[in-house]
Amino acid sequence: MEHIRVSYGSHTVLKDFSLTVEPGEIVGIVGPSGCGKTTAIRALCGFLNPEMGEITVNGRTVFSKKERVNVPPENRKIGIVFQDYAVWPHMSVYDNVAYPLKKRKVPKAEIAKRVSYALEQSHMTGYENYMPSQLSGGQQQRVAIARALTSSDDIIVMDEPITNLDAKLREEMLVEIRLMQSRLNTTIIYITHDQEAAMQLCDRIVIMQKDGSICQIGTDEDMIKNPANRFVFSFIGVSNFIPVVEKSGSWCLDIGEGIPYSGVRPKGILPGVKNVMGIRPMDIIFDDESPVRGTIEQSVFLGSLFNYFVRVGDQELRVQRSTLDSLDGREYAEGQEVGLRFLNEKYYNAEEERV
Ligand SMILES: Nc1ncnc2c1ncn2[C@@H]1O[C@H](COP(=O)(O)OP(=O)(O)OP(=O)(O)O)[C@@H](O)[C@H]1O
Ligand SMILES: [Mg+2]
Structure with missing residues (x-):
């Protein structure tokens, strides 16, 4: 055509x-x-x-x-x-x-x-x-x-x-x-x-x-x-979107007062616009060392994976871990505090259309 x-x-x-x-x-x-x-x-x-x-x-x-x-x-x-x-x-x-x-x-x-x-x-x-x-x-x-x-x-x-x-x-x-x-x-x-x-x-x-x-x-x-x-x-798959902003040299999740997550400018940040981070549930890693803190609100076992709903500030993030990852005894309970780290995140203009 x-x-x-x-x-x-x-x-x-x-x-x-x-x-x-x-x-x-x-x-x-x-x-x-x-x-x-x-x-x-x-x-x-x-x-x-x-x-x-x-x-x-x-x-x-x-x-x-x-x-x-x-x-x-x-x-x-x-x-x-x-x-x-x-x-x-x-x-x-x-x-x-x-x-x-x-x-x-x-x-x-x-x-x-x-x-x-x-x-x-x-x-x-x-x-x-x-x-x-x-x-x-x-x-x-x-x-x-x-x-x-x-x-x-x-x-x-x-x-x-x-x-x-x-x-x-x-x-x-x-x-x-x-x-x-x-x-x-x-x-x-x-x-x-x-x-x-x-x-x-x-x-x-x-x-x-x-x-x-x-x-x-x-x-x-x-x-x-x-x-x-x-x-x-x-449109493709489940995604989280988190607004981000630069504050005195470090990059912060734009939630509440700002939650710093990177000391350097993350790859992919768009110049001159308000950025939003797009992140897949599988690409959020639990990491005790991370300054980004959240609370597990809900944990759902889906056979091959765990689906967690994690509250960070006023946002609820979807996090998925495969059951294999969790077999090492690291299963997270509702109410537990966790650190979160982001992998493979993408950045978009916050004004751009989404579904
Ligand atoms: N016979 C028609 N007369 C007037 N408008 C129409 C007609 N058929 C479709 N439209 C309009 O054209 C647009 C596209 O319709 P279309 O049926 O191609 O959508 P679609 O992508 O197949 O949607 P869906 O996923 O709901 O089936 C819609 O805004 C619809 O209102
Ligand atoms: Mg149709």
Whole structure:
């Protein structure tokens, strides 16, 4: 997609949206509600006409404002799984999956063959005559995926396909989507506000912010290690933000009177603005020597890690320690006073947008 512009009335949702997805890649598009994710893929699939830009699928131009090309959705060969109307309740599983082919007037025998293939791929063989109401939520989603496969096993777009499912089923579906992808080498564009699902499933993640622009594209590791801005930092994973300030030569957490934490200017401090430190719960270390003192307010055991809520001045910080770290007898009790040290902290302009 290149230089795509889409407005609803006077509200321009996508201003100049460009995105390239490589063959065989799973790309996640994440971003806050209303930022334009669904709009972007509606444009890709041909359900709305951009005012500007070009869309190319496998080398074939399917939309170009300039060249007046506009291929209808059913001929773009993109499989689609939408959450709202994932399956049609009044059609059997077979008819649901056959629908995109019937619409393209594919011969009956060919339809039967491809439906059977798609059901096999999504592990729904044997359910042909079931109605959706006779299926579980997870099975309905599989039918939706099978239907997408009959449109194309080349490119599939999924818009929040599994948010209705419970956590365990969701996990299973993610694994299955991944397996299906590696079997068929399908290109998948996966839209969600669930950044964890995106990180688990996707090769690359595209992060959109409220104004419809893309603020970062990269692997989950890129996002975690080098978030492009404060928005990405706060969007990916749990984060703490603490205002900081320089006071008579030392750097202080700007809490109460100021709590000094560094005698030298920390790396990454931005000049000329009010700074805020972004710090991950895993990057706060308990250190008795540290001048930053806090009190454990709450300690929650989460199996592989401990989640601590630590009060420092008037702020509550999230701290995580892996259970392995804690096996050395250092488990912290509620009410206990601790020293805190920061690793890998980032600095942002306190005025910058966050989630
Ligand atoms: N048919 C429409 N008419 C007018 N405005 C619309 C229409 N569809 C979407 N919008 C507006 O466009 C913006 C983007 O909507 P879109 O559905 O693309 O968001 P989204 O990123 O998919 O959000 P969510 O995560 O909630 O699904 C929103 O402000 C929405 O109100
Ligand atoms: Mg949406």
